[in-house]
Amino acid sequence: MPTACVLIIGNEILSGRTQDINLNYIAKRLVDLGIDLMEARVVVDDESAIVRAVNECRAAYNYVFTTGGIGPTHDDITAASVAKAFGVKNVLNPRAVALLQSAYKDPSALNEARLRMAHTPEGASLIDNPVSKAPGFQIGNVFVMAGVPKIMQAMFDGLVDRLVGGPPIRSRTLSAYLAEGDLAKPLAQLQGRYPDVAMGSYPFYRMRRFGASIVLRGRDQARIDAAAAELAAAMRALGGEPIEDEPVADE
């Protein structure tokens, strides 16, 4: 099954200034595309850190999605760093120049700083930016996108045609007001009988009662449903009433 890694480039995430929400968006989309997201990394705005992460991740996974660092200021070093990771030059891309020209009424606005956004690694293809024109790009299995969530989402929506996914990843969640520690043994036994259905247990606290949500994930809906039926029976045997999906935790 195809695998992926998300690489978040941004001092602002690691300093706590910004709460990242791009990973969650990409993660959900990859589920539908049938691509297993295996890892995510957040790295500082530093060339050697980016080069190392890009090269490790593109070797380990089928797809790498980066966010951040493709603007016009000196701290936007993603394109140059990805070029270095691939051992190619970071060059002015004529198509990117044309896109940026279309964004500014005044031609003199396309100054040296903004032309930074028209540089891509040699051999890269562009990723459309319907929000603010300045494009992302793809080189090899690495997809470079903006950090601003609205732009990143639009870029991702425009690149999915280039991805080859597997069967979509399905999941069901059963919740009950049962303690995880009581459910653990039958759950482990169930996992043993269904190695093809990944089972995760997540505690919650709601209305002053503890409970657990069990997430069943896999690619075969019939197997998930069969596991869910057995899980529901196990929950009832412990005195819990299984409910589909999960209550929102109030903490």
Added chain:
Amino acid sequence: MPTACVLIIGNEILSGRTQDINLNYIAKRLVDLGIDLMEARVVVDDESAIVRAVNECRAAYNYVFTTGGIGPTHDDITAASVAKAFGVKNVLNPRAVALLQSAYKDPSALNEARLRMAHTPEGASLIDNPVSKAPGFQIGNVFVMAGVPKIMQAMFDGLVDRLVGGPPIRSRTLSAYLAEGDLAKPLAQLQGRYPDVAMGSYPFYRMRRFGASIVLRGRDQARIDAAAAELAAAMRALGGEPIEDEPVADE
């Protein structure tokens, strides 16, 4: 200066089920503690993935903080994986047993599954859990905490005495309704004159106007203030009025 890495262990983050908020909490705390957070990773609930990440990160940074995977169910494999990373046994910890015993009125509640939460790598010291008793632990420079944010935060608050930080990291943010592309050149020149003050530029869109927030970070308040004064002058020269801090983006 001391450095750190956050290691988030959790299929639920990579599947998009859960929006992580632990990284942001730890990031903000490390700023005050004067510890540079250099990287964060999210890895799947898989022993070899956890072992590899723990060993890479503990070698590269002064401190590693992990979240998630220390509950009573079969998918909670953090303690066993960290033990393997350190090449030691994952053993029943008498102090952890006593803590768990104090949490349950009925002694029979401390079943085999819950005793999983009393296992720690040989040589580990405990991290207090004032919320629900089941402790985290420290081994070497690796601090293992729960994934539930409320518990993770309480654990982190209890372990900070063990960390040796540098001078606190200071920052100031100046914002103006100026386009990043216009501010980029003077900003790059300013960065050149203040290599000890990290300057990040973050665009925003508010009240239908574009602007940029410039974050100045460093350890010397006087240098940050001097850079801020020059930045304010540069913003005014471009026709913008610098404002302290940043407007909340409305997108």
